[in-house]
Amino acid sequence: MYQTLLTRRYLIGRVMPLLAILAVVLCTAMVLIVWSVMAGFLNMLLAQGRALMGDVVVNWPVEGIPYYQQLIEDLENDPLCEAAAPTIEAPGLMALPEPGGTRLVQIVGVDGPSYDRVTNFNELLWWQPIDEALPKDTDERDLRLRVPEQMRTEGLTLREFDPETEELRSAVVTGVWVSGFNRRNRAGFIDSYYTFFPTEEVTVSVLPLSDRGAVIDVAARRFPVANEFQTGLYDADANSVLIELGALQEMLHMDAAERIEDDFDYLAVTEDDDGEENFAQPTVVAEDPARVTSILLRAAEGVTPAQLRDRAKAIYAEFDMKMDGEVPPSDFVKVETWEERPAVRTFIGAVKKEMALLLSLFGFISMTAAFLVCAIFWAMVSEKTRDIGILRAVGASKGGVAWLFLRYGLVIGFVGSMFGLAVSYAIVLNINPIHEWLGQALGIYVWDPEIYHFTRIPSEIEPLKASYVFIGGVLFSLIGAAIPAINASRLDPVRALRFE
Amino acid sequence: MTLISAHNLTKTYRLGRVDVPVLRGVDVNVERGEWLAVLGASGSGKSTLLHLLGGLDRPDKGSGSTIEFEGRSLADMSARELDRHRNTRVGFVFQFYHLLPELTVLENTALGSMIRYGRIGYRMKAGEVRKRANEILTEFGLEHRLRHRPAELSGGERQRTALARALMNAPDLLLADEPTGNLDRKTGDRILESIERFHKEHGQTIIMVTHDPLIAERADRCIRLVDGLAVDGADVDAEDHVALSS
Numbered sequence: 098m099y100q101t102l103l104t105r106r107y108l109i110g111r112v113m114p115l116l117a118i119l120a121v122v123l124c125t126a127m128v129l130i131v132w133s134v135m136a137g138f139l140n141m142l143l144a145q146g147r148a149l150m151g152d153v154v155v156n157w158p159v160e161g162i163p164y165y166q167q168l169i170e171d172l173e174n175d176p177l178c179e180a181a182a183p184t185i186e187a188p189g190l191m192a193l194p195e196p197g198g199t200r201l202v203q204i205v206g207v208d209g210p211s212y213d214r215v216t217n218f219n220e221l222l223w224w225q226p227i228d229e230a231l232p233k234d235t236d237e238r239d240l241r242l243r244v245p246e247q248m249r250t251e252g253l254t255l256r257e258f259d260p261e262t263e264e265l266r267s268a269v270v271t272g273v274w275v276s277g278f279n280r281r282n283r284a285g286f287i288d289s290y291y292t293f294f295p296t297e298e299v300t301v302s303v304l305p306l307s308d309r310g311a312v313i314d315v316a317a318r319r320f321p322v323a324n325e326f327q328t329g330l331y332d333a334d335a336n337s338v339l340i341e342l343g344a345l346q347e348m349l350h351m352d353a354a355e356r357i358e359d360d361f362d363y364l365a366v367t368e369d370d371d372g373e374e375n376f377a378q379p380t381v382v383a384e385d386p387a388r389v390t391s392i393l394l395r396a397a398e399g400v401t402p403a404q405l406r407d408r409a410k411a412i413y414a415e416f417d418m419k420m421d422g423e424v425p426p427s428d429f430v431k432v433e434t435w436e437e438r439p440a441v442r443t444f445i446g447a448v449k450k451e452m453a454l455l456l457s458l459f460g461f462i463s464m465t466a467a468f469l470v471c472a473i474f475w476a477m478v479s480e481k482t483r484d485i486g487i488l489r490a491v492g493a494s495k496g497g498v499a500w501l502f503l504r505y506g507l508v509i510g511f512v513g514s515m516f517g518l519a520v521s522y523a524i525v526l527n528i529n530p531i532h533e534w535l536g537q538a539l540g541i542y543v544w545d546p547e548i549y550h551f552t553r554i555p556s557e558i559e560p561l562k563a564s565y566v567f568i569g570g571v572l573f574s575l576i577g578a579a580i581p582a583i584n585a586s587r588l589d590p591v592r593a594l595r596f597e
Numbered sequence: 598m599t600l601i602s603a604h605n606l607t608k609t610y611r612l613g614r615v616d617v618p619v620l621r622g623v624d625v626n627v628e629r630g631e632w633l634a635v636l637g638a639s640g641s642g643k644s645t646l647l648h649l650l651g652g653l654d655r656p657d658k659g660s661g662s663t664i665e666f667e668g669r670s671l672a673d674m675s676a677r678e679l680d681r682h683r684n685t686r687v688g689f690v691f692q693f694y695h696l697l698p699e700l701t702v703l704e705n706t707a708l709g710s711m712i713r714y715g716r717i718g719y720r721m722k723a724g725e726v727r728k729r730a731n732e733i734l735t736e737f738g739l740e741h742r743l744r745h746r747p748a749e750l751s752g753g754e755r756q757r758t759a760l761a762r763a764l765m766n767a768p769d770l771l772l773a774d775e776p777t778g779n780l781d782r783k784t785g786d787r788i789l790e791s792i793e794r795f796h797k798e799h800g801q802t803i804i805m806v807t808h809d810p811l812i813a814e815r816a817d818r819c820i821r822l823v824d825g826l827a828v829d830g831a832d833v834d835a836e837d838h839v840a841l842s843s
């Protein structure tokens with residue numbers, strides 16, 4: 098009881114405890130803000146990355162998976178799988194018309210509509226009309242304000258209308274940073290001082306491989322650029338080129354083809370009924386099915402990637418049985434969630450490590466709060482030594498005296514963390530306006546969209562993180578108070594009373 | 598009936614490498630309802646004796662010192678029991694008031710009860726405690742000072758508050774360490790009158806330290822600490838007496 102009363106009295110109208118509270122406020126706010134923004138950043142990146150890759154991938158590189166249409170049908174019939182899309186991943190070269198514009202890229206063959214169903218590809222297309230200029234784009238210079246809807250459609254289908262032939266041509270959609278001519282400006286949109294669209298063409302070269310992985314040919318073809326995409330994953334945006342699936346299959350000789358007898362004599366001549374001589378026609382001995390290297394899957398609502406992965410494995414095993422050796426063996430086909438893909442894993446690992454580093458640094462700095470509380474309490478205990486003697490003389494126990502100061506620390510930690518959380522919420526939830534204001538008023542741009550690929554700073558606080566930080570703040574204050582509290586309880590009451 | 602009896606009390610302070618014996622075998626015996634005055638020169642160990650008797654300090658280990666309160670040895674009590682003992686059986690009044698500066702007069706007075714009943718118990722007893730504190734403060738003429746802080750009080754008022762705090766829990770034994778030492782004679786007399794009244798009306802057992810023989814005269818009996826030993830009050834040095842009273 099007396100502890101409550103004294104804590105209140107000690108707290109009110111004193112500078113030291115206010116300073117301690119302020120220290121706790123600053124530390125908790127700092128940690129929570131950094132943590133939230135970093136985690137938000139990571140989540141945004143991953144959400145975008147995932148958007149390009151789907152939830153689960155069934156993968157058999159080089160050779161590819163034949164009869165994939167059948168597999169896709171099997172997969173899509175399963176309630177866990179929302180959609181499936183065939184893709185081909187292969188290394189390739191892309192040459193821009195400009196000198197020095199040849200780049201090594203990852204070529205991804207996709208079938209626009211199915212790919213969109215799995216990945217939200219539609220939303221990743223950069224060049225699509227927007228209604229409103231970005232907040233900082235006051236002059237409305239953003240080209241997207243003026244692009245036609247048709248551009249989106251062409252990007253989505255990976256086909257562009259060719260006015261010469263009046264037919265649709267297969268096209269490519271490149272990552273925004275592939276060309277090297279795009280720059281994101283302060284306002285957050287892309288200033289394209291050299292734009293691909295609408296009629297620019299690029300040359301894509303790929304290497305068809307044999308079953309053994311030997312190069313058997315070089316295929317090069319010119320494609321118009323239909324659009325550009327942006328995932329936010331720099332790696333993908335700088336190195337990936339999407340091509341219409343059929344076109345890539347043709348180039349890689351992965352399209353359906355007829356197989357003829359091995360020892361067919363091309364010079365053999367046959368005579369037909371009219372006595373005319375013709376070159377003999379080879380007999381078709383088999384039909385080689387079209388193939389794709391990967392099938393991307395999207396999980397149904399409420400299904401985790403891991404659940405879908407396990408189901409997809411089972412489905413593939415069945416498919417393998419059904420096809421009776423005609424398809425890659427199920428034991429070796431890789432079925433992975435998007436997070437398990439090597440590129441993503443290293444990326445997530447890197448960002449997570451960075452976040453851990455930052456957090457531990459800030460956590461370390463936050464220990465100053467504990468030290469500050471400790472120092473302030475030490476001073477308080479010295480100042481209150483005689484009071485401690487009096488309390489003991491009147492019958493207070495050692496534990497009671499220790500609890501007096503622990504309680505005091507608890508209150509400081511509690512109040513400080515409370516305000517710290519409040520400050521964090523106030524700042525994080527308004528971080529974009531604040532940042533904008535800082536930019537306008539002081540010319541400080543901490544978050545540069547040129548670098549981070551996001552026009553918005555993530556502004557969410559997870560309650561779980563907030564509660565961790567809160568508990569941490571209280572705990573640190575308690576630890577800071579513990580040593581002086583124990584010290585106070587150990588004071589000899591007689592000496593304490595004599596204390597001047 | 599003996600309330601407290603101490604036998605062969607020994608207390609040695611260590612100053613650096615030197616042992617300074619302060620009490621070297623003091624015997625004290627106080628009957629219930631008795632008022633004992635402890636005289637002695639400055640530094641003779643009067644306060645030390647009081648702290649020992651009140652269970653705030655412990656005598657030297659292995660010296661054979663015993664303090665018995667109602668026949669029970671303080672040395673046998675656990676830390677908890679001793680805390681409780683100080684809280685309910687003993688009331689301390691110090692020379693320098695020793696009030697908590699952050700608490701009001703009323704709160705200072707109720708401090709012992711707050712400790713005694715704990716958080717929940719005090720909630721239930723708060724009304725009762727406040728009533729008792731009010732009563733006792735009124736008795737000492739402090740009814741218009743209840744909400745004041747010690748800093749806003751005169752020396753005499755502070756000491757009366759300390760006295761109220763000590764007597765609040767109706768202790769069996771009041772230990773007063775030169776309660777008037779810091780006050781002018783007139784104010785000191787008023788305090789002494791209060792103590793005397795309490796002693797007469799409630800039969801309060803008192804051990805009071807003083808170095809003023811005139812004050813000691815009000816007590817039932819007095820002892821004097823000389824060279825770490827207790828000498829009966831009857832042997833008061835005439836010289837000392839004159840020196841102090843003049």
Ligand SMILES: Nc1ncnc2c1ncn2[C@@H]1O[C@H](COP(=O)(O)OP(=O)(O)OP(=O)(O)O)[C@@H](O)[C@H]1O
Pocket residue numbers: 592610611612617619637638639640641642643644645646808
């Ligand atoms: N904690 C301590 N450490 C060392 N010496 C101490 C300690 N407490 C008291 N003393 C010494 O013990 C002796 C007795 O002290 P005490 O306070 O009991 O005397 P006193 O009779 O009450 O004197 P006064 O009349 O001045 O109050 C003094 O010499 C003092 O210096």
Ligand SMILES: [Mg+2]
Pocket residue numbers: 643644645774
């Ligand atoms: Mg003294």
